[in-house]
């Protein structure tokens with residue numbers, strides 16, 4: 764239950780922000796999820812509803828913003844978009860890719876009162 768642990772971390776991060784920024788209710792959460800983060804968005808929403816029960820984010824809407832992965836091809840020096848692991852470079856066909864971005868899971872924005 765990878766998503767369960769992620770949601771627990773998410774709620775913890777929200778509670779920390781609530782303490783430092785002084786809000787008490789969260790109505791919506793925009794979560795940026797990289798295409799290569801191996802997160803099931805449906806499972807994420809399901810677990811979010813369970814884990815936020817009784818917290819300041821109870822009944823908050825979870826909006827997942829999927830972000831393409833970015834990689835850099837070592838042989839030809841092209842920067843490319845990566846939807847999943849195992850895809851070759853579209854320009855030279857190499858698999859020697861260096862991941863730049865796309866594994867992140869982070870809060871982009873919160874709607875709070």
Ligand SMILES: [Zn+2]
Nearest residue numbers: 836839852855
């Ligand atoms: Zn290449």
